[in-house]
Amino acid sequence: MTGRGREGRESAEGAEGPENTESTEVRAYSGRPVGSIDLNAVRRGEVGPDDLRIHPDVLERQAIVAAEHGNPQLAANLRRAAELTRISDTDVMRVYEALRPHRSTADELTALAAWLAASGCPLNATLVREARDVYARRGLLKPAQAP
Amino acid sequence: MTRERVGRIRFMDAQRVNLDGFAVENPELGLVALASPYDPEPGLTVVDGRVTEMDGVKAADFDAIDAFIAAHGLDLSVAEEAMALPDVAVARMMVAPDVPRAEVVRLCAGMTPAKLARVLALLRPPELVMAMTKLRARRTPSNQAHVTNRLDDPLLLAADAATAAAYGFRELETTVPVLADAPSNAVAVAIGAAVGSPGVLVQCSVEEAQELELGLRGFVSYAETVSLYGTERVFTDGDDTPWSKAFLTSAYASRGIKMRVSSGAGAEVLMGGAERRSMLYLESRCVALARAMGAQGVQNGGIDGASVAGAVPRGVRELMAENVMVMARNLESCSGNDALMSESDVRRTSRTLPIFLAGSDFVCSGFGSIQRYDNMFGPSNWNAEDIDDYLAMQRDWGVDGGLRTASPEEVEALRRRAAEAARAVYSWFGLADFTDEQVEAAVDAAGSKDLAGTDATAVLSAARTIMDSGLTMADVVTALVETGFEPEAERLLAMLRARVEGDYLQTAAIFTPSMRVLSLVTDPNDYAGPGTGYEPAPERQAEIDAIRQQRSVRDLRAAQLAHRADALRPVREAAPGGDPREVVIGVSPATGRDVWLTLSGLPVVDALRELMAGLEEEGCAGRIVRFNDTIDLGMIGLSAARLSGSGIGIGLQAKGTALIHRRDLAPLANLELYSIAPALAPEDYRLMGVNAGRHAKGATPEPARNPYTDEAIEARYHTTVVSLVAIERSHCTGAPAEELAL
Numbered sequence: 001m002t003g004r005g006r007e008g009r010e011s012a013e014g015a016e017g018p019e020n021t022e023s024t025e026v027r028a029y030s031g032r033p034v035g036s037i038d039l040n041a042v043r044r045g046e047v048g049p050d051d052l053r054i055h056p057d058v059l060e061r062q063a064i065v066a067a068e069h070g071n072p073q074l075a076a077n078l079r080r081a082a083e084l085t086r087i088s089d090t091d092v093m094r095v096y097e098a099l100r101p102h103r104s105t106a107d108e109l110t111a112l113a114a115w116l117a118a119s120g121c122p123l124n125a126t127l128v129r130e131a132r133d134v135y136a137r138r139g140l141l142k143p144a145q146a147p
Numbered sequence: 148m149t150r151e152r153v154g155r156i157r158f159m160d161a162q163r164v165n166l167d168g169f170a171v172e173n174p175e176l177g178l179v180a181l182a183s184p185y186d187p188e189p190g191l192t193v194v195d196g197r198v199t200e201m202d203g204v205k206a207a208d209f210d211a212i213d214a215f216i217a218a219h220g221l222d223l224s225v226a227e228e229a230m231a232l233p234d235v236a237v238a239r240m241m242v243a244p245d246v247p248r249a250e251v252v253r254l255c256a257g258m259t260p261a262k263l264a265r266v267l268a269l270l271r272p273p274e275l276v277m278a279m280t281k282l283r284a285r286r287t288p289s290n291q292a293h294v295t296n297r298l299d300d301p302l303l304l305a306a307d308a309a310t311a312a313a314y315g316f317r318e319l320e321t322t323v324p325v326l327a328d329a330p331s332n333a334v335a336v337a338i339g340a341a342v343g344s345p346g347v348l349v350q351c352s353v354e355e356a357q358e359l360e361l362g363l364r365g366f367v368s369y370a371e372t373v374s375l376y377g378t379e380r381v382f383t384d385g386d387d388t389p390w391s392k393a394f395l396t397s398a399y400a401s402r403g404i405k406m407r408v409s410s411g412a413g414a415e416v417l418m419g420g421a422e423r424r425s426m427l428y429l430e431s432r433c434v435a436l437a438r439a440m441g442a443q444g445v446q447n448g449g450i451d452g453a454s455v456a457g458a459v460p461r462g463v464r465e466l467m468a469e470n471v472m473v474m475a476r477n478l479e480s481c482s483g484n485d486a487l488m489s490e491s492d493v494r495r496t497s498r499t500l501p502i503f504l505a506g507s508d509f510v511c512s513g514f515g516s517i518q519r520y521d522n523m524f525g526p527s528n529w530n531a532e533d534i535d536d537y538l539a540m541q542r543d544w545g546v547d548g549g550l551r552t553a554s555p556e557e558v559e560a561l562r563r564r565a566a567e568a569a570r571a572v573y574s575w576f577g578l579a580d581f582t583d584e585q586v587e588a589a590v591d592a593a594g595s596k597d598l599a600g601t602d603a604t605a606v607l608s609a610a611r612t613i614m615d616s617g618l619t620m621a622d623v624v625t626a627l628v629e630t631g632f633e634p635e636a637e638r639l640l641a642m643l644r645a646r647v648e649g650d651y652l653q654t655a656a657i658f659t660p661s662m663r664v665l666s667l668v669t670d671p672n673d674y675a676g677p678g679t680g681y682e683p684a685p686e687r688q689a690e691i692d693a694i695r696q697q698r699s700v701r702d703l704r705a706a707q708l709a710h711r712a713d714a715l716r717p718v719r720e721a722a723p724g725g726d727p728r729e730v731v732i733g734v735s736p737a738t739g740r741d742v743w744l745t746l747s748g749l750p751v752v753d754a755l756r757e758l759m760a761g762l763e764e765e766g767c768a769g770r771i772v773r774f775n776d777t778i779d780l781g782m783i784g785l786s787a788a789r790l791s792g793s794g795i796g797i798g799l800q801a802k803g804t805a806l807i808h809r810r811d812l813a814p815l816a817n818l819e820l821y822s823i824a825p826a827l828a829p830e831d832y833r834l835m836g837v838n839a840g841r842h843a844k845g846a847t848p849e850p851a852r853n854p855y856t857d858e859a860i861e862a863r864y865h866t867t868v869v870s871l872v873a874i875e876r877s878h879c880t881g882a883p884a885e886e887l888a889l
Contacts, residue, residue, distance in 0.1 A: 052644075052647060071477050071654065080441075081397040092398045096355075101386065124394070127390060131391075134390070138379065
């Protein structure tokens, strides 16, 4: 395994959040204009993971477009997605796993929702709390451990 | 004691369609297509902006699916209006060209699953075609291919992905026979796709969490295997809930990755969990849930369960109704025609045809671009065996089914480039080393059985290295640049940039080869009756029309000239003969000029030699005369008979049709006729010579019989005949008949 050209590309995900983007030009999560991400930059090793990740503002804009085209649910999804740009791949996988049937207790889901809310993902937190309530009613929670 | 059935029934039993299973409709088992007596009555009660009852179930009794739909899926501002409309009124709106798509979409957003199922069940097949034409999201139809092989051979995957892209598929889906190979397959197919065309979307269908990880690494550009089911039990047996799937949907979008969900009739029946509901009603729950979750699209139309639907009455119709339902919910439709649903070529074509004619966002959600045996999803309804059929169908109907013709040269060049690019990347990362012979074998292979063999552990180890070393698609881009595959590197980088731009997260998005996004937003379907909606642009129409098998008169003339011979020479103007044993063989104007081969592939001079030899056997003498004033075989034969000393003549068109004529008969009468030129062998001409000799001697020979064939001989030769006749006509100058020396 060479790993050539991969130096100096630590992801900033989850650290201080994305750079703000004001202009109309599409910017990556890192704040870098997408137009500047070309083969020369790749060749020079100047393209990092956050240069290839979507910015939450872009997802917000796409949400507006979706709502304007008759699909408020797609818009809501894109807004939840905008929040999830702020958490790491590992955390995304972790939340998904926790939401699968019989994986979590009600308390664990409550804690997960709180963590999401604290991580800048209030819409996703709401989704998790909603899941918790339905799971409790439909028997989809993890059976409580014997003491 | 059972008596054997009569031959006619035994014969019918042996036809391929009877390998299919046909089930008696049985609502208890969910073996019912459009409506079950146990389907709920549609209904919706909203109190203070909350759904308190839906389709006969009170909120307190909602299962997880009901609960998610009720909380997120319905536009309550139109629900009252929509639910009050009679089913048939909505069905008519779906079909009527003057009701805009947007109006149907607006109302359907307020309809419960039971309501929309009732509406769709009313649409008859041609009405489904009309509704699909109008309701699909994207104006331009498209198609998706499977690219897999039994060995997970990376070079073959890359070559086949490039081939699929060359044939016009805009989404490629791969999967694995060996789960751990998935990362290798995703990388190989992505590289091959980039060689074939810019902007081809790639996915690797594996277990949900692994599929997501492949997406996060950038190896795939969309996801589809996010399965939904219509009953809670089957859903949770699938190890998910509507909430976990909704979260997954957002997770993909959060990394800029296009995603659709999968559902479709039959899945619940196969798992014994249909709860006595109809397939259409259960699917209506899935589609409502897909919309509620915010997925942009749905793959349905009976995917793995297509043959279950196909086994019950009206099941194939139900499959198409599912697709239309997705469109009515304003979602992208990836319209099944995926798993092979019948052993019968007629049934599987019948199953696809209406969708093909109407056009869908993706006509197939998995056209097997590789051979049946290499399809690791199982054989598709359409496979590499059928690509030319499909291209011909597009041309027959003037319909854009998403495919294009690729020239043999283009296919070879792309396959080589793809295999070489894959080898370069695998070598760059130390994943595997492939030899020149392996590259060439992949280039030439029609399937994995043509490969010498693939080291299965090498693929597995490459896949493990990809995962363990944290490789991403950005690294693959670098490797391609460093190994001299810059255009491909640029194409893959463009796909990574597309994830940052986000436009392809909108409904029904694909990329054109120039990387323009076509979606509900940028390319909305505007069908409103004849003269509106999608029509292939002239360049696209030309692409559809120009299949590689088409031939012009020019092509045919060139092919004939390749067989030019100097065995036939004019010697003098033809005059009547006096020898009672003479038989004149009249030939058509182009004989020995531009036409040299008969339709059976026999050189015309050989046919003439056989005729002459047959005459000789009977002690007769043949004389060859070319007529330049007619191309009609009857007239040629009659004119020959009139010049002949015996009064018996043979007529021969250069394409091989031949007859025996007698000078006192009417032009269209004759003594013997060989009408099926493509089936004629040298001995047939010999026999005709013999018989003509016997006629000349005043005997009455037993007429020769036309060889019989049950093949579509006219389909095979009529275009050639038209060209040959045109060539004959061009030599029909009215010049005097001339005697030819052989």
